Amino acid sequence: MKRFILMSRQRVLLLAIAAIALAVISAGGCGEEAGDVEFPEFVYRSEESLEGYRIAAANQDVLEQIPCYCGCERDREKYQNLKDCFYNRETGDFDEHAASCAICLEEARDVEQWQDEGLSLKEIRDRIDEKYQDRGTPTDTPPVE
Amino acid sequence: MNGQTEKIGVDNGAGRGGIDRLLYWRRYPASLHAAFYLMLAVLVFFAFYPPRQAEGNLATEVVWKLWWPGLSFLLLAAGRVWCGVCPFGGLSDLAARLRRPRHAPPGVIRKAGPWLGVVSVFLFGIAFLALGLEGNAAATGVILVGMAALAFGLSLAWKGRNFCRYLCPIGMITRVYSFFSWMRVRGGGGRRPAMACPVGQSPASLRQPSQCHLCGACTKGGSAGVRTFTGFAGARLPARTEFGRVEATLSIVMLGLMAADSVRMTPLFARYQRGALPWFGFNYRLSVIVGVAALTALLLASFALASRLLARRPGGAESVFRSLGFSLLPLTFGVFMALALQHLWSGAWPSLQTIAAESRLLDWTGHMPPEDVYFVSIPLKIIQFVFLAVGLGWSLRLADRTLQPGREKPGPVPLEVAPHKSGATSLKRPVILLAAGGISFLFLLPMSGAC
Numbered sequence: 030m031k032r033f034i035l036m037s038r039q040r041v042l043l044l045a046i047a048a049i050a051l052a053v054i055s056a057g058g059c060g061e062e063a064g065d066v067e068f069p070e071f072v073y074r075s076e077e078s079l080e081g082y083r084i085a086a087a088n089q090d091v092l093e094q095i096p097c098y099c100g101c102e103r104d105r106e107k108y109q110n111l112k113d114c115f116y117n118r119e120t121g122d123f124d125e126h127a128a129s130c131a132i133c134l135e136e137a138r139d140v141e142q143w144q145d146e147g148l149s150l151k152e153i154r155d156r157i158d159e160k161y162q163d164r165g166t167p168t169d170t171p172p173v174e
Numbered sequence: 175m176n177g178q179t180e181k182i183g184v185d186n187g188a189g190r191g192g193i194d195r196l197l198y199w200r201r202y203p204a205s206l207h208a209a210f211y212l213m214l215a216v217l218v219f220f221a222f223y224p225p226r227q228a229e230g231n232l233a234t235e236v237v238w239k240l241w242w243p244g245l246s247f248l249l250l251a252a253g254r255v256w257c258g259v260c261p262f263g264g265l266s267d268l269a270a271r272l273r274r275p276r277h278a279p280p281g282v283i284r285k286a287g288p289w290l291g292v293v294s295v296f297l298f299g300i301a302f303l304a305l306g307l308e309g310n311a312a313a314t315g316v317i318l319v320g321m322a323a324l325a326f327g328l329s330l331a332w333k334g335r336n337f338c339r340y341l342c343p344i345g346m347i348t349r350v351y352s353f354f355s356w357m358r359v360r361g362g363g364g365r366r367p368a369m370a371c372p373v374g375q376s377p378a379s380l381r382q383p384s385q386c387h388l389c390g391a392c393t394k395g396g397s398a399g400v401r402t403f404t405g406f407a408g409a410r411l412p413a414r415t416e417f418g419r420v421e422a423t424l425s426i427v428m429l430g431l432m433a434a435d436s437v438r439m440t441p442l443f444a445r446y447q448r449g450a451l452p453w454f455g456f457n458y459r460l461s462v463i464v465g466v467a468a469l470t471a472l473l474l475a476s477f478a479l480a481s482r483l484l485a486r487r488p489g490g491a492e493s494v495f496r497s498l499g500f501s502l503l504p505l506t507f508g509v510f511m512a513l514a515l516q517h518l519w520s521g522a523w524p525s526l527q528t529i530a531a532e533s534r535l536l537d538w539t540g541h542m543p544p545e546d547v548y549f550v551s552i553p554l555k556i557i558q559f560v561f562l563a564v565g566l567g568w569s570l571r572l573a574d575r576t577l578q579p580g581r582e583k584p585g586p587v588p589l590e591v592a593p594h595k596s597g598a599t600s601l602k603r604p605v606i607l608l609a610a611g612g613i614s615f616l617f618l619l620p621m622s623g624a625c
Contacts, residue, residue, distance in 0.1 A: 039286035043293050050297045054304050055460040073447035074547075074622075075306055076458040099229065100540020129543040129622075131229045131309060163227050165540025 071128045081127055081134035084141045085115035091140055094150060095157055096167035099132035110170040111136055132164060193252060193357060193402050202390045207264030214261045214318065220532070221315025227538045228531035231311035235528045237318075238308040239521040243514035245344070246351075250511070253355035253402075254348045258388035262325040263338050267372070267389070269329035279332040283340060288420040291346040292427060296470065298343035299431035303438060304462040308521075335372040338387055345387070350424055352384045354507050356406055359383040362392070362399045419492060422499025425506055426477050429609060430470030432509045436616040437469075439516065441548055473609075477502075480605045498602055501573040505606060508565020509613055512558040516621055519554050548620035558617055566610045573602040 072082045085092055092112035101108035107118060114127040115137075127133040136157060143153045154173045161167070196202055221233035248256055257263060278284065305313045321342070328336035338345050352358075361380030371377055375385050377392030377400050386400055393399030437443050447461060454461040481495035531538035 038282050039289065042282060042286055043289055046290070047293050047297065051300065051463060054297075054301050055457060055463055068448075070441070070444045070448055073444040073451070075309065077306070077309065079447075079458060098540065100542055102540075103542060125546075126543055129547045132540070160224075164225065164229070164538065 069123050069125075071125050072123065074128050077131075077134045077138075078128045081137040082115060082123065084137040085112065085127070088137075088140060088144070089116070091144065091150060091153070092137065094170065094173050095136065095140060095154060096170035097133055097136065098157075098161035098165040098167050099130050100165045101126065101130075101133075102166050102168040105169060109168050111140075111168075113168070132161070136161065193255065197258075197388065197390050197399070197402065198393045199390075200394070202393075203259050203264065206259040207261060207267070210259060210261040210264065214322065218315050218318050221311045221318065225528075226532060227534070228528040229538075229541065230309070230525070230528045231314075232529060232532045233318075234308055234311050234314050235525040237314055239517060239525040243517040243521075245348075246511055246514040249348055249351055249355060251355070252357045253352040253359065254345075254384075254386065254388050255357070257338065257345055257348055258390060260338075260344075262321050262342065263335055263387060263389060265322055265326045266329040266335040266337055267391075269326045270333070270335075270372070273330050275329075275331060275333045277332055278334065279328075279336055279340070283336075287340040288418075290340045291343070292420060292424050294341050295343040295346050295424060296427055296431070299427075299434070300463055300466055303431075303434055303466055304459040334374060335387065335389070339373045346424065347428070349384050350421060350428075350503060351507050351510065353503065354406070357402055357404055359386045359388065359400050359402050362401055417496055417500040419496060422496045423474065425499040425502050426474050427470055428506045429502060429509070429613075430473045431466065432506060432513060433473070433613060433616065434466040434469050435513055436509070436613065436621075439513075439621040440616060440619040442616075442619070477605070484601050484605075494602075497576040498573075498605060500576055501569050501602055501606055502609065504568035504572065505562075505565040505610055505613075508561040508563075508568075511561045511565075512617060515554065515558060515561070519551065520549070520622070546620075547622040549622070550620045555617070559614075562610065562614060562617065566606070569606045569610070570603055573606050576602075 066083075066086045068079070068082055068086075072078055089112055092115065093110050095111040097108060097111045097114050099114070101114060108114060108126075109118070111133065113124070114130065114133040115124060116122070117124045127137070139157065139160065140153055143156060148156070151173045158167070217233045217236060220231060225231050245256060279287075283290070301307065301313070301317065307314055307317070321337070324341060325337035328341070359380065360383060361376070361378050363378060370391070372389060372391055373385060373387055375382065377386075380386060380400055383400075388400075390399075437446070446465060447458070450461045450465065451458065454464065477498055478491075478495060481491045481498055484498075485491040485494045527536060527538075530536035
């Protein structure tokens with residue numbers, strides 16, 4: 030009987046630890062549904078990627094006026110702003126570039142966060158320029174008036 | 175893990191050669207701990223500090239893209255030497271010196287201890303995959319701080335390196351895989367009593383060498399401390415091994431976690447997430463957790479069922495399960511090495527660039543991500559399949575030699591390993607081959623370095 034009680038205690042301890050840890054890990058992982066947008070498979074590669082493309086799909090007009098600092102400006106015909114990292118300029122389809130680019134995804138998250146904080150487009154652009162200026166050469170994106 | 179300390183390989187001679195010189199150095203491991211405390215503090219600082227120049231975060235690059243894959247190669251070369259110099263073990267020792275607690279942990283923790291280790295490895299694997307730790311600096315920082323706090327706190331409360339002994343997932347992994355290390359440990363022998371071991375071993379006889387953390391406590395003051403010697407265990411298999419249910423379960427859990435990590439690096443993962451996310455309310459992490467847990471549970475259930483089918487008399491299934499888990503160990507170590515190589519191959523150079531950029535040693539001007547992150551490198555695949563083939567061969571050899579179904583003994587007796595293959599082909603072979611086939615299929619696919 031004593032052995033049985035000890036076994037039960039051990040099991041309770043292990044199960045409690047596992048349950049609490051799994052709850053903590055899964056907390057905050059709740060993403061938003063991206064409306065009617067159907068993303069291609071590569072978007073689902075990581076949580077950050079899915080979140081980034083969801084933001085891009087919902088804020089295309091804003092991202093179009095934000096420069097990208099990841100280094101994509103080397104291909105000037107293809108990449109002229111942050112939106113181009115998520116959408117192909119020529120075809121309008123989703124572009125795979127941002128799915129594996131930490132800077133593009135981080136910029137998209139910052140844009141959404143600062144929008145939620147009520148910043149104007151110009152303020153967002155200024156903050157992006159300030160935060161990312163040391164992390165790469167920006168795309169040739171016209172300034173926000 | 176190896177019950178009988180058979181002489182395998184070459185003795186370093188009088189306990190003062192090779193790594194013994196380090197173990198018997200009077201400033202070991204304190205001086206190395208000091209360096210690693212500093213490194214830990216720097217990594218924690220950068221984990222909560224956004225990158226200034228580079229694309230990635232310094233902490234995640236160092237911890238997950240260099241140290242973690244590098245650890246498997248260190249394990250192969252020098253066994254649990256990391257446990258000796260690990261800053262978390264150092265913090266345990268520091269706490270013990272500050273308070274000197276007299277009591278051991280309560281019985282419930284001691285009895286659940288080995289299973290706590292398995293749960294900890296499982297949760298560590300889940301956290302790694304679900305949180306995407308390679309790219310998640312904040313979570314990396316929280317884990318580093320949490321582990322440091324647990325290591326320090328548990329040794330303040332109770333006697334010994336309790337975190338290392340019961341909870342540390344890295345310690346649990348290095349413990350089972352130290353069997354394959356080129357550097358091996360044995361008891362010091364002699365009549366002079368060894369100093370108290372912080373993980374409760376007897377350094378003079380050291381019945382379970384894989385439990386030794388190489389912390390150097392028993393080597394101080396001229397006592398009969400442990401000694402090291404070199405040579406792969408594959409040269410001669412141990413005659414007996416104390417490989418219980420816990421270790422067998424861990425072996426299969428590791429296979430599940432590594433299969434999940436392999437899937438994550440292939441295009442199959444994105445396909446799974448696309449299909450599964452609507453079922454989990456678009457909770458990305460929950461979807462990963464359920465997927466990994468289901469895969470691991472499926473493997474455990476399959477091995478349990480196979481053990482029941484292979485056992486020739488009632489009560490023998492546990493013995494077959496232990497034997498299967500033990501036989502599987504080399505294969506899982508092969509997968510461990512192959513995955514580490516995949517990470518290093520694709521991630522080491524960008525990580526070094528990131529570190530150089532963050533240290534202002536490199537003028538970072540950005541980068542262009544590869545056109546397709548999933549790649550096939552023939553030299554890499556060849557080396558990976560060599561690891562898998564060696565692991566499989568060794569696993570099949572063990573399957574043939576460990577206790578055959580029909581001769582199994584119940585209870586916690588050591589597994590017996592026959593010196594030669596015993597007659598008929600082992601029925602455990604198809605189980606091992608099936609597991610190897612599944613893993614090989616994943617390694618045939620194009621893989622990314624990480625997500």
